[in-house]
Amino acid sequence: MTSVNDVTTEASDDKPSGYAAARLRLLQGGAQSGPPRRSALAELTDDWLTELFGQGAQGVALVAVGGYGRGELSPRSDLDLLLLHDGTADPGEIAALADRVWYPVWDLGLALDHSVRTPTEARKTAGDDLKVHLGLLDARHIAGDLGLTAGLRTAILADWRNQAPKRLPELREMCEERAERQGELQYLLEPDLKEARGGLRDATALRAVAASWLADAPREGLADARRRLLDVRDALHLTTGRATDRLALQEQDQVAAELGLLDADTLLRQVYEAARTISYASDVTWREVGRVLQSRAVRPRLRAMLGGGKAAPVERSPLAEGVVEMDGEAVLARAAKPDRDPVLPLRAAAAAAQAGLPLSLHAVRRMAAAARPLSTPWPAEAREQLVTLLGAGRSTVDVWEALEAEGLITRLLPDWERVRCRPQRNAVHTWTVDRHLVETAVRASELTRRVGRPDLLLVAALLHDIGKGWPGDHSVAGEIITRDVAARIGFDRADVAVLSSLVRHHLLLIETATRRDLEDPATVRAVADAVGSVGTLELLHALTEADALATGPAAWSSWRGSLVADLVKRVSAVLAGDEPLDPDAADPTAEQExxxxxxxxxxxxxxxxxxxxxAAAGPSDExxxxxxxxxxxxxxxxxxxxxxxxxxxxxxxxxxxxxxxxxxxxxxxxxxxxxxxxxxxxxxxxxxxxxxxxxxxxxxxxxxxxxxxxxxxxxxAYPRRRGVVAxxxxxxxxxxxxxxxxxxxxxxxxxxxxxxxxxxxxxxxxxxxxxxxxxxxxxxxxxxxxxxxxxxxxxxxxxxxxxxxxxxxxxxx
Incomplete structure (x- = not known):
């Protein structure tokens, strides 16, 4: 075997600087961007490391792992490298080879994640550390003994597939813990493109699931979503000059310009759309993994109960016309005909949400491909099924996202497109505009017992911010849109008037209660004139609370609730014919006197x-x-x-x-x-x-x-945040x-x-x-x-x- 020290190398003192110059030209030149630039950067780095490594050594290989192994090198990405050897070379020679590769990388100021292992050591470390195993799944040969790299790749993939029943639940738990810490990328104003839920880490996790052969990421567009997030990270690295994955507010305009986008809102919307694609694919994939692992655990017992090799029967429980439950999902019945039943998407969604079940991906895709458009106005059943879906509570969110993932929501409600994935640049808001609307409907479903027309409350909750996709006052624009949408859905003229009024005045109670003098008769009279009736006031009160609760913790409190309730009480009295008292005519209380x-x-x-x-909510509450x-x-x-x-x-x-x-x-x-x-x-x-x-x-x-x-x-003495100007x-x-x-x-x-x-x-x-x-x-x-x-x-x-x-x-x- 040729000694490592005997290997001749053409590496010289000017090679690193030559690589640095070529790297700088590649990153600063405008000819390449996106995947071509990342591939070119990885190829350029491969050639440089190959020269540093040298040629002719047996039993030693240089291997790229992790993001570098996938060829996804952003301008400030780490270089993840493994120096693999078969254990026969002298340790001193291996150390010298490692120094020959590592030190030039450090000298250029590049971040390096490196290790030196034999295949046995690499497999053992992967078995002990899930993150190492994930990185090795993307191992790619750079230089040296190709057979050594190929052998390790084969062994690592075999280990992954054999250990999948243990490894995949561990990987899922890791993803959930990371999401708990970092939040959801599709809603954050300053998201971490890599660590947040729906980010690049989750996209990599889906690749690992596919490598196990137990399940595969089902969503079309997943590759495009991953590419979009990588493009944004590239622009972020070039803009800041730092190895950062957090898209800070003060850098979003520059990143948008680097990508040729109109503004920071356009940038965020594209990021949110990509994150939503990855998040939905993750939900579907992990659900499939759970079903496969559960069936593997249950199948031997069922076979024993059935007396041998007979197949276990598949249970299908009816949920609604054309919709059944199977394997913990709502699926289409065998007799369902999406091409002849235009109400089926809403009926299936409502049935799934009411049962607290996810809506099958196959069912959603089948309906999206074949469902006929609804007539205008909608038939009564369609309107009723929409209201049922909105009133189902928390389970509405997942079902709504399943419909939206395949374009069914915008097909039913074309105006939804303008608010879909639209960011809200207000720290009070937790969600994007579209998710806030769904969240408001969820909150409103808890208040339907307080109103005489719960259907109007739920639809108003869904539409109250629909005008945010248009220029000008969103309440005014929303009123116009709501008139059109409500008529198309099939509400009569009187109900359309109530819904449009609710949307027009959905901020009236909270703004008046917290910013105006309720003792002033003009204040109460103005609200009464705007609302017009006790029934509308009742609906507006519930909508106000649902909207505030769905906005975020800073938007609602018992104090705000007490102010709104006081205003509603005063307005109700005026609508009943009692005029408000002039505060100057009010006598002081005994304490005040x-x-x-x-x-x-x-x-x-x-x-x-x-x-x-x-007052306490119940007898046992404080x-x-x-x-x-x-x-x-x-x-x-x-x-x-x-x-x-x-x-x-x-x-x-x-x-x-x-x-x-x-x-x-x-x-x-x-x-x-x-x-x-x-x-x-x-x-x-x-x-x-x-x-x-x-x-x-x-x-x-x-x-x-x-x-x-x-x-x-x-x-x-108060700490100030640097770079933030109020x-x-x-x-x-x-x-x-x-x-x-x-x-x-x-x-x-x-x-x-x-x-x-x-x-x-x-x-x-x-x-x-x-x-x-x-x-x-x-x-x-x-x-x-x-x-x-x-x-x-x-x-x-x-x-x-x-x-x-x-x-x-x-x-x-």
Missing amino acids: RLAVEAFRTGGPVLSLRAQTE PEPLGVELLIAVPDQPGVLPAVAGVLAMHRLTVRTAELRSLTLPEGVEGAVLLLNWRVAAEYGSLPQAARLRADLVRALDGSLDVAARLAERDA PPARVAVASAGSRLATVIEVRAQDAPGLLYRIGRALEASGVRVRSAHVSTLGANAVDAFYVTGADGVPLPSEEAASVAKGLEGALRG
Whole structure:
């Protein structure tokens, strides 16, 4: 055998630099991209490593594994290499050969994942480590003894197939754990292209399943999905110059430009579509693996029970006309005729969802290939089956995705195409637009007992954001689309009007309840006029809750629910004929009057803290805390709002709602007292003592406490995320917001002391704050302030615009 040290090599000092120059030309040149560039880069690297390795050695081979073995080299990919030897060469010679290959790679700054093993050692390591086994499944010969590489590949594949009943469940568990950590690629705003569910790791796992010969990834388009994610990763590496797989927000526009795409939204949509393809293929494949492994375990027992070699009977339980259950899936009956039964796709989907079963891939493909289009308007059965599907609860999601994977959803609802895989660039939203709509229907299915027309609730839930695929206000566009879709589905004129109204006003209750003064009669009357009837209000209430719950954890809380319920109660009264009371005519409560008199008597602020809870859902449940009601009475004087807001911010109290009004004191008592009725909650930890709050408030009002300096110190201590610039604050005057005051709405990045800064700016403008309604959605604060002039009447339009402009300037500064 030729000695490793006797091998002649043409490698010289200028070879690595020659490779580096050729590599740079390949990556910077625009002639090649995508698969051709990855293949060319792998081939160029193969040639360079072959020169480093040399020629003529027996019993030693250089093998590419993992992504390099598949020829999927992105610009900053690791080189996964195995130096394979038969164990006959001197260890020192093997070490010298390894150094000859490894060190030039390191010298170029390339990441290297390397190992030196015999075939026996490689097989043993693969048996102990699933990740090693997966990498070796893609082993590819680069240089040296070809027979050694071929022998290892044969042995590794044989081991994989023989150990599949043990290895595949382990691989599935690994995929599920990774998905739990990284999330789902098809919904993330900053996804990890490799590790997230539906990413490149899952695509590689599907290749491993296919190599086991137990099952195969069934979805057409899988290769294209993998190619798309690899193309995006290539562009990401070239844009950032780093070996990263995370598609960060600040880099998406550049990556999109590198790929020749219109914008970052187009990029994300393509990424989501690819991830959805891989995720769906994974679901179907793992389900098939489970069925095969279960049948292998059960078959011997069945044969014994049946007395030998008789085949076990296949059970088929009817679910609906043309639909049966078999092997844990909903499949088409033998007599089903998709080409003659246009309602079959909806009937099969509804039956599967109601039974909590996945819809067979074969059934979906058969219906997609042969199903006839529905007539316009739809027959009544089709509409009923759609409603049944939407009302099935959590199982609706998987069945809907199965229909969508084969294009059946857009065939039934063509307008769905505009929202499919559409990203939502708002941290409050968990899902893409289309998945959010389905998720809202799922949430609405839990509320159908609260409404008289559950069918309208479910369809409105599915369509409420359908306008997000069009320019302009999505509620306005959605109303138009919903009219068309509802009529096509087969609803009558009255139901079409209700559905379009629900979509048009689906944000009305939550925005009004959290941003407007519910004590103002104009607020309640405006909502009543928009809704029009108690039945529509009932549906809108349920839709509001379902929409918020489906948006994400920051969009709904018991506090928000209590505000919406209060608004609905007031609007219901107006729709029943009872006019709302003028808040200025309302008498103060005994507690409010007591505090006002005490404040006037002492000449300083008086506080009252009282915890509030929501009624328990059941007899065994604990009441849910809504926050703490903070009542403050202060003799009328300038600077009350910023002083109170600043002190609360110093004590890390979050203000959820705020009202400020002047109280008429009892007869015989002269003077004016301001009453502030606020609901607050601690950011963390326990609430401060009322006495301490009062002491700091006294100092803030008399000027001995520098609130601005204290908040500045706290602000400086907050960690800032590098590279993230918050959008500038926007301030607007809400037209026709109230007949009692001018409504100024502020949208800004939430931050400690924001309400204090707003209060100072309003105080400087000379207006009087009647009430404030604050709301925080993720990192965004949306606050509304009801202000008047010194005479207590709404501001003239020009003055209101000037106040808004000045406030916006103060916040931006």
